[in-house]
Amino acid sequence: MLDIRLFREQPDFVKAGLERAGVDPAVVDRVRSLDEQVRSLKTSAESMKAELNAANKALGPLMKTLPQEERDARRAELRALGDRITEADAVRQTVETELQNLLLEIPNLPHEKVPVGKDDSDNVVVRTFGEPRLFDFTPLSHWDIGEKLGILDLERGIKISGSRFYVLRGAGAALQRALITWMLDLHIEKHGYLEVYPPFVVKQECLYGTGNLPKFADNLYHDVEEDFWLVPTAEVPVTNLHRDEILGPNDLPKRYVAYTPCFRREKMSAGRDVRGIKRGHQFDKVEMVKLVAPEDSDAELDTLLDNAEDICRLLQIPYRVVAVCTGDKTFSSAITYDIELWAPASKGEEGGEWLEVSSCSNFRDFQARRANLRFRREANGKPEFVHTLNGSGLALPRVMIAILENYQNADGTVTIPEVLRPYLHGRDTIRK
RNA sequence: GGAGAGGUGGCUGAGUGGUCGAAAGCGGCUGACUGCUAAUCAGUUGUAGCGGUAAUAACCGCUACCCCGGGUUCGAAUCCCGGCCUCUCCGCCA
CATH class of the missing domain: 3.30.930.10 (Bira Bifunctional Protein; Domain 2)
Incomplete structure (x- = not known):
């Protein structure tokens, strides 16, 4: 498997290598696009998680003292947030799996000493x-x-x-x-x-x-x-x-x-x-x-x-x-x-x-x-x-x-x- | 194949559902002390991802990770289900 960072930082190098190996370099752009999606999905899910974690931390000690009604309200609220996180994670997971599967099917780049040829x-x-x-x-x-x-x-x-x-x-x-x-x-x-x-x-x-x-x-x-x-x-x-x-x-x-x-x-x-x-x-x-x-x-x-x-x-x-x-x-x-x-x-x-x-x-x-x-x-x-x-x-x-x-x-x-x-x-x- | 026990940081090992990334000990690192070593004392000590300051060493924040995968819950190392692995006893066998 090639280093994902190589795709981010030196896409032209990867393209050139794959092209020499007879592979369509267009995969590089697909990898980059999936990678960007994964990262932005991750960032937004993580900020929701941070919010939920902080809210839970604050809620813990209050659970015993809060009136029943308010407790239920807080619970419902956080449950909704939790559900949104679950959904966001599922989407991220799908895209991430797609990226992983793609990476697993991309061959190694040829060493610079390898003669270029077709077969x-x-x-x-x-x-x-x-x-x-x-x-x-x-x-x-x-x-x-x-x-x-x-x-x-x-x-x-x-x-x-x-x-x-x-x-x-x-x-x-x-x-x-x-x-x-x-x-x-x-x-x-x-x-x-x-x-x-x-x-x-x-x-x-x-x-x-x-x-x-x-x-x-x-x-x-x-x-x-x-x-x-x-x-x-x-x-x-x-x-x-x-x-x-x-x-x-x-x-x-x-x-x-x-x-x-x-x-x-x-x-x-x-x-x-x-x-x-x-x-x-x-x-x-x-x-x-x-x-x-x-x-x-x-x-x-x-x-x-x-x-x-x-x-x-x-x-x-x-x-x-x-x-x-x-x-x-x-x-x-x-x-x-x-x-x-x-x-x-x-x-x-x-x-x-x-x-x-x-x-x-x-x-x-x-x-x-x-x-x-x-x-x-x-x-x-x-x-x-x-x-x-x-x-x-x-x-x-x-x-x-x-x-x-x-x-x-x-x-x-x-x-x-x-x-x-x-x-x-x-x-x-x-x-x- | 049958019965039971268990899987927590580099290792040993604790952990009433919230203040647990996790006690304690060992090991490692830094410093102090001591002719050196040892011993003692103090401090420190997981990994990865993302973002920021800074730049190529470092610092801060967030997220994830207590075998793996699901579930319950506002909240799981802790409860439930499935899987994998290890150990003990019995049976069988090259």
Whole structure:
């Protein structure tokens, strides 16, 4: 959520930012008009309340001594005033709710460094690592490799849960588990994150905090009976760990890493990426989340991104880093870099593609304001909103795809990346 | 799932429907005293919104906040209803 004061004091700045993000800047004037209404309604109601409070204060001690008739008269008079206040408050409440709802649907302003663009075709590749491998045979897609090795069962996933679900078997399941443990260990021991294991269902407040609600409910699984929501990413529970808290001077930065499954309805991408395991309703992910002081967030994004890239480098899989443009960035983020792994056969007959395995973002105070997530610089200082960041490190299914397709051999086996072997009892190859 | 108890300021904890933003203690801050620390004494000490003086530190006024949301009443921390949460006992269970 953007600071209402920004709308009051620098409306042109907000308009310019929203325009860059491809949002109609006319909302700024609507916000300002609603804000002015709320404030004037509040002022008039407050002066009535002051009047009522003063009258009540004066009336209290007189109640015992005043003649019955006069008491009744005073009561009626004040009751009428009270009723007018109730009405005024109701009107104010309506307008205020409208304002709040509007603010909740306005996206974050893009960071000044974000390239301006309309959609993902305007994203900018900022660096690449490694060279796509040259095959002396025709590389198979991961779904072919997976089925042939008996480590991926797409049919039975569909049988038991429907489309976009799959089953990993044997070395497939073990490989994913090894990846999760290895990534966690790396972030904990080498990069200095604290591991947390959060709930996989959350209350709706958490989703408002990160910005998934109210706008993106149709991508979320919701248990109506208990009003629980399945997490679409660990970002949601972990960013909300300190919701409604004021952290102390020595509590920042917080650097967390969490493994969770992620649940997404994928209503927006119906019919897309239906083959293989590229896009499922359920997938696993290791996620890094940071809470930092505002002046540190730019630098923290750089290290966050590097921590995620480290995984790719150690796996020795070609990747590229993409600066996401203003038109393609997500609702809550101010700036985002995507990491894309090369998958040589992920499009089947059509060949390879760059697969998004991580999205590293700085949200500045956008989520912190929604989640009321603050800190004090000094013991008696004024609370300020923290800056939040997060990035995948990494999303499992697509890493699996990249490993299977990049490390496949002519004989149908798959070599296991060296860094993972200690996590697989020294095993170096997946064979049938 | 059954029965009971309770949710008050940074913490502990009091609070007959009006004089309660709220006693007291602890903690914090300021000052005094004392070679220093400690102790003692005095004062002070919630947050937010709006308006004003003043300007970027501060001061004054009003409003709101005693878990959340409704209600009763001229007036609610206090009474009533609903919800959430915590604790204790019993039952069940990975």
